[in-house]
Amino acid sequence: MTDKTTGVRRRGRRPGGTDTREALLNAAREVFIEQGYDGATVRAIAGRAGVDAAMVNHWFGGKEGLFGEAVLKLPFNPQDVVEILVASPPDLLGDTIVRTFLSRWDASGGGVFTALIRSVASHDEAAAMLRDFFFKFVFKQVIGKFSPDHQDLRATLLATQIVGLGLVRYVARFEPLASADIDTLAAAIAPTLQRYITGSIT
Amino acid sequence: MTDKTTGVRRRGRRPGGTDTREALLNAAREVFIEQGYDGATVRAIAGRAGVDAAMVNHWFGGKEGLFGEAVLKLPFNPQDVVEILVASPPDLLGDTIVRTFLSRWDASGGGVFTALIRSVASHDEAAAMLRDFFFKFVFKQVIGKFSPDHQDLRATLLATQIVGLGLVRYVARFEPLASADIDTLAAAIAPTLQRYITGSIT
Numbered sequence: 001m002t003d004k005t006t007g008v009r010r011r012g013r014r015p016g017g018t019d020t021r022e023a024l025l026n027a028a029r030e031v032f033i034e035q036g037y038d039g040a041t042v043r044a045i046a047g048r049a050g051v052d053a054a055m056v057n058h059w060f061g062g063k064e065g066l067f068g069e070a071v072l073k074l075p076f077n078p079q080d081v082v083e084i085l086v087a088s089p090p091d092l093l094g095d096t097i098v099r100t101f102l103s104r105w106d107a108s109g110g111g112v113f114t115a116l117i118r119s120v121a122s123h124d125e126a127a128a129m130l131r132d133f134f135f136k137f138v139f140k141q142v143i144g145k146f147s148p149d150h151q152d153l154r155a156t157l158l159a160t161q162i163v164g165l166g167l168v169r170y171v172a173r174f175e176p177l178a179s180a181d182i183d184t185l186a187a188a189i190a191p192t193l194q195r196y197i198t199g200s201i202t
Numbered sequence: 203m204t205d206k207t208t209g210v211r212r213r214g215r216r217p218g219g220t221d222t223r224e225a226l227l228n229a230a231r232e233v234f235i236e237q238g239y240d241g242a243t244v245r246a247i248a249g250r251a252g253v254d255a256a257m258v259n260h261w262f263g264g265k266e267g268l269f270g271e272a273v274l275k276l277p278f279n280p281q282d283v284v285e286i287l288v289a290s291p292p293d294l295l296g297d298t299i300v301r302t303f304l305s306r307w308d309a310s311g312g313g314v315f316t317a318l319i320r321s322v323a324s325h326d327e328a329a330a331m332l333r334d335f336f337f338k339f340v341f342k343q344v345i346g347k348f349s350p351d352h353q354d355l356r357a358t359l360l361a362t363q364i365v366g367l368g369l370v371r372y373v374a375r376f377e378p379l380a381s382a383d384i385d386t387l388a389a390a391i392a393p394t395l396q397r398y399i400t401g402s403i404t
Contacts, residue, residue, distance in 0.1 A: 174357075
């Protein structure tokens with residue numbers, strides 16, 4: 001599909017509108033898949049999109065936000081989530097994690113989570129990027145601040161419960177969990193996350 | 203693809219060999235997808251395969267074993283697993299579940315789990331059958347014997363942790379969890395399962 005604006009798009013800089021945002025998302029998907037999370041630079045992505053690198057911060061708050069939205073299709077900016085989590089009182093962290101993830105996923109419906117799981121199950125690159133992202137961005141900051149030892153194992157244990165919760169609630173839709181309110185699930189699951197982050201796991 | 207034996211296969215009964223086993227698996231996939239778990243009868247499956255219904259018990263121990271292998275591609279007979287679980291001392295049940303599932307999945311490699319997740323993410327029928335199976339067969343027996351209250355919610359909580367564990371270990375392969383030995387994972391995860399089955403969840 002070509003249109004009369006294509007030539008212009010490839011050459012010039014875009015204005016700071018939603019057009020720019022879409023162009024960055026498309027370019028980011030390509031560059032992250034080609035280069036991996038670490039290898040992909042903001043400069044390379046902006047260059048591919050034909051826009052100024054400052055637009056990445058303007059629209060996505062940085063590389064991790066762009067990655068979260070372009071590749072993981074998260075319905076929220078991961079930087080915002082990390083800020084909420086690291087500001088939580090340590091003994092409420094499990095509760096904060098359940099409420100933060102579920103409220104954002106619930107608001108977007110389950111489609112994005114299904115797309116993520118399908119992508120991870122089908123493509124080694126997606127699995128590798130999901131790993132990189134959770135470790136290098138989300139978990140490293142949360143676990144690094146709160147966990148006393150076994151930080152990598154704790155981070156992966158946290159992933160088992162969060163990913164499993166999303167899969168059962170949004171993809172497989174097991175009842176009554178799929179329709180349970182967030183208070184009910186926070187009460188049930190927060191102690192699990194709390195123990196994985198700060199409790200005894202050996 | 204037709205071959206010279208096709209006509210014979212459709213008409214007569216098969217001998218009790220691996221040919222029969224394969225024919226039952228193929229027929230079961232078709233009938234379970236057409237009729238759902240409840241609607242599919244052993245008689246209908248055996249009829250489709252052109253074998254005696256007694257062969258279902260002989261090869262799979264019953265309808266649920268055939269379902270587990272044909273549709274969920276479990277690398278074990280679910281009836282055997284249920285028997286191990288319901289025989290566990292109540293206070294060791296979490297530990298028994300982790301060891302039973304991981305030892306069987308590890309022995310088969312992660313491919314079957316990946317296929318299951320991909321299938322659940324792509325097909326509503328597969329998600330419905332996974333739900334039916336876990337509820338009506340595995341969880342109903344385990345939770346029904348051990349759990350004091352909130353049995354359906356407890357069953358789905360159990361599913362979040364078990365499915366999430368499988369996904370992170372075999373599909374997304376997050377380290378160090380993907381390579382961790384079973385003793386390490388049992389120590390970390392058994393208390394979660396134990397609480398979901400018999401502990402306080404509200």
